[in-house]
Amino acid sequence: MSARTSPSTELWTLGIEALLDGYAAGDFLPTEVLESCLRRIEETDGRLSVFVHLDVSGARDMAAASDRAYRAGTPRGRLDGIPVGIKDIIDVAGMPTRCGSRIMPDHPVTSDASVTRTLREQGAIILGKVATHEFANGLPSLDLPAPPARNPWNVDHHPGGSSSGSGAGVAAGMFPLGIGTDTGGSARHPASACGIVGLKPTYGAISREGVFPLSPSLDTVGLLTRSTRDAAIALEALAHPSAADPSSVTMPWTTLSGGTSDAEGLRIAYVRHFHEQDVIADPEVAAGLDRAAELFSNAGARVDDYQLAAADEYFAVNRVILHSDAYAIHQDFLKDQPQDYGAAQRESLLVGAFVGAADLVRAQMRRTELVQQMARCFAEYDIILCASSMDPAGRFDDPAGTARTYARQARTPFNVTGAPAISLMSGLASNGLPISIQLAARPCDEPALIRAAAAYETIAGAMPKAFDPA
């Protein structure tokens, strides 16, 4: 029996690292873990609406293959036997890619996305496709083919998005690894809302071949897990360029999960104006950030206040580029079948029809300046500490409040600059919902990001989970 499990532990509660340890120790097999996750899905998905396509038979075949690999002592990769839920804008052969929309066909696609191929090569158990906001954009909507995913902490609240199912499923214990995407914060937002870890790697670290695009110069495959070490293991396995995604690159590192996790000597730029001046954060979120700065400082890091451009400047650049890119992708659908979009999505995608070329050029120029400015920060500092969401998750019955809180964030700056960033739980607000912090590092320096995030998890102590007994 490995140190991380006991006979009473429900296998669906275990994260990636604990599962791999258990497999290696012979404590349990992937088929047992899969059946435990399937029971959990059956218990909870009726109220959480995470899955839009669940392939039980296929998952059982994959788990049996993992059993054989572990019995033979030859696991096939870093994720052998790890159940995974995949956002429904990412192709999985044999399953439809509906993108949460009536626009897309119901028939199965015939080939895997690059990241799906890598998951298979690494031995992961693909459970199925999970909920997304329509085309990975906008807000939770009630006029789409599938209902929106709900927050496992309180089903009256949204789970963040657009990778809503990936976040809710990991937080609820359905699977330990959720594959999402992040164009303006869409993987880190569900992590913040659901009290888990959301990692947006450096732009280009994971190939986007076979991922339905929203904004190609901003889109990044993101990872949702229950710990930083789990995210590091997954990123080690999945960081992979492909010829079909010319923006994908080979990272300068090969391992992330075996490094140090202490804060001693880290140089941290605390960008407090994002949440104190640019967008005034909920006081509990702000207190969590100050507490993180204090913890890092007490642990031997140097923490200085630092000023970047105002958050709204990043939002403005992101908005113009995203709307222009998205319109280019959806133009034909919008001309031929606009009635098939949800109302909010139709309006959002139509914005790009009216963005002028000069504004797009200005946005691109401004983006270059913002990249250079952040590079100057990273010349002095290893890590940026700032807010992720400014509020706990909003309620479904308050759409105006939800729209307001979706926009109150500081994730977009790292999409604009391409820097890797991670959202981490910092505690629970007085309403019982998770709050979070965000860390970022210079592009391609995931080792520093993982080190700092793992250090924070150590010094902040264990956080509650959505599935902890009440």
Add this chain to the structure above:
Amino acid sequence: MTDEDVLQVARRLGLDRAVETDPQSVIAAARRAGDAGSRIRLEGGRFGEPWPPMTVMK
């Protein structure tokens, strides 16, 4: 630009069906595009100018 002007532009862009299906969303989208562009143009005033000094407060 009036709402009817916006809808005319949309028709010229080939978005006739969107205009018929949901003209209010077309008008709202055009307003949002204007807002987004205004924000960029506002920030664009700094093009070519040095950034304000990056202040490090200990």
